Amino acid sequence: MSSNVKETILAAARKTAQAHGYGGLSYRDLAAEVGIKAASIYHHFASKADLGAAVARRYWEDIAAELDAMLAETSDPVQCLRLYPGTFRRSLEDGNRLCLCSFMSAEYANLPEAVQREAQGFADVNVAWLAKVLVMAGAVKPEDGGARARAIFAAVSGAQLYARSRSDVAQFDALIESYRTSGLLPA
Amino acid sequence: MSSNVKETILAAARKTAQAHGYGGLSYRDLAAEVGIKAASIYHHFASKADLGAAVARRYWEDIAAELDAMLAETSDPVQCLRLYPGTFRRSLEDGNRLCLCSFMSAEYANLPEAVQREAQGFADVNVAWLAKVLVMAGAVKPEDGGARARAIFAAVSGAQLYARSRSDVAQFDALIESYRTSGLLPA
DNA sequence: GTTTCCCTACCTGTCGTTAGGCAGGCAAGA
DNA sequence: TCTTGCCTGCCTAACGACAGGTAGGGAAAC
Numbered sequence: 001m002s003s004n005v006k007e008t009i010l011a012a013a014r015k016t017a018q019a020h021g022y023g024g025l026s027y028r029d030l031a032a033e034v035g036i037k038a039a040s041i042y043h044h045f046a047s048k049a050d051l052g053a054a055v056a057r058r059y060w061e062d063i064a065a066e067l068d069a070m071l072a073e074t075s076d077p078v079q080c081l082r083l084y085p086g087t088f089r090r091s092l093e094d095g096n097r098l099c100l101c102s103f104m105s106a107e108y109a110n111l112p113e114a115v116q117r118e119a120q121g122f123a124d125v126n127v128a129w130l131a132k133v134l135v136m137a138g139a140v141k142p143e144d145g146g147a148r149a150r151a152i153f154a155a156v157s158g159a160q161l162y163a164r165s166r167s168d169v170a171q172f173d174a175l176i177e178s179y180r181t182s183g184l185l186p187a
Numbered sequence: 188m189s190s191n192v193k194e195t196i197l198a199a200a201r202k203t204a205q206a207h208g209y210g211g212l213s214y215r216d217l218a219a220e221v222g223i224k225a226a227s228i229y230h231h232f233a234s235k236a237d238l239g240a241a242v243a244r245r246y247w248e249d250i251a252a253e254l255d256a257m258l259a260e261t262s263d264p265v266q267c268l269r270l271y272p273g274t275f276r277r278s279l280e281d282g283n284r285l286c287l288c289s290f291m292s293a294e295y296a297n298l299p300e301a302v303q304r305e306a307q308g309f310a311d312v313n314v315a316w317l318a319k320v321l322v323m324a325g326a327v328k329p330e331d332g333g334a335r336a337r338a339i340f341a342a343v344s345g346a347q348l349y350a351r352s353r354s355d356v357a358q359f360d361a362l363i364e365s366y367r368t369s370g371l372l373p374a
Numbered sequence: 375g376t377t378t379c380c381c382t383a384c385c386t387g388t389c390g391t392t393a394g395g396c397a398g399g400c401a402a403g404a
Numbered sequence: 405t406c407t408t409g410c411c412t413g414c415c416t417a418a419c420g421a422c423a424g425g426t427a428g429g430g431a432a433a434c
Contacts, residue, residue, distance in 0.1 A: 043378080
């Protein structure tokens with residue numbers, strides 16, 4: 001086990017960043033949460049930019065694994081598409097948190113370059129997975145998979161953002177349902 | 188005219204907030220931009236929360252006027268729906284800025300209550316206008332206007348967020364086009 | 375004996391905010 | 405008409421809190 005503390009920092013930083021953004025990350029608060037001192041974090045991460053990039057990277061790696069596992073388990077692409085918004089929904093349920101990527105897209109102009117890149121990685125992972133599953137489900141023509149995938153990803157992100165501003169998960173559910181009835185998401 | 192400076196502060200604060208959020212607003216930077224000293228801002232706004240709320244309020248008032256003017260001018264609801272994403276597009280063109288409401292939805296947990304309220308006002312204005320125009324256009328049944336309006340608003344916000352994270356307005360255009368082909372937006 | 379991990383102590387910079395003052399305009403009272 | 409005094413709009417100077425980051429040491433593990 002390469003340092004349990006490092007993992008604990010990553011997890012705590014992720015939770016904080018999903019609630020308060022990269023700018024809301026504070027070495028002092030983070031250290032207090034983990035149970036060490038602020039300066040000690042530098043042993044694990046050379047700078048805040050480093051930490052931010054590591055958090056973002058781990059974030060999309062986790063989601064990528066989760067999405068792949070979902071597909072492997074059911075192997076039913078239509079069912080996967082139904083379940084897809086669930087990952088976003090869970091963030092809202094867990095303390096009205098936002099997708100880290102959405103937060104970082106908003107903060108985009110303030111982010112170190114390395115963090116920007118990793119934040120984009122999350123979107124890329126989601127779009128690639130969606131495109132694949134959409135085509136598998138026969139919902140779109142293969143050449144339209146990417147465009148539709150991006151549309152779904154952006155729309156679901158927007159739904160999460162809207163629901164967060166009302167602190168109301170039901171708003172999220174209603175929006176997803178509207179996406180289905182309007183044809184953006186397969187019904 | 189009641190103080191030109193106050194208006195200048197509001198305008199500068201809006202631009203900054205659309206790029207760096209409420210948290211990115213700094214009395215010192217703002218003052219420097221306007222040409223006065225930081226402490227002088229307190230003559231116009233009692234606190235940062237006051238300033239933030241005033242900026243957000245002015246923001247949705249301006250947009251409301253703009254949308255109503257658009258509708259009054261063309262009086263063609265279908266054309267209005269075509270033009271609607273333009274307001275979001277213009278923010279991106281203007282320095283890759285975000286809708287203030289989206290930014291504040293992301294920052295939601297860090298905002299003073301008064302600012303939260305005004306940020307929601309923007310969404311309310313947009314949704315109400317969209318619902319009205321959608322029904323006028325005959326795109327949805329009257330009882331479905333609100334739900335579809337929210338879906339469009341959320342989706343367009345998400346598209347802006349995605350495009351911003353790529354610093355690429357063309358991504359926004361492509362997403363809007365996908366919304367049209369998928370049926371979320373009237374084609 | 376070097377590496378790992380965490381510590382104390384402190385640096386510089388920025389934040390929102392406050393106290394208090396100064397100059398000009400404007401209006402009422404002598 | 406001249407004075408008195410308040411209001412407006414801005415200033416300088418400083419406050420305490422907190423930010424990210426650094427230097428250097430101490431203890432334990434290999």
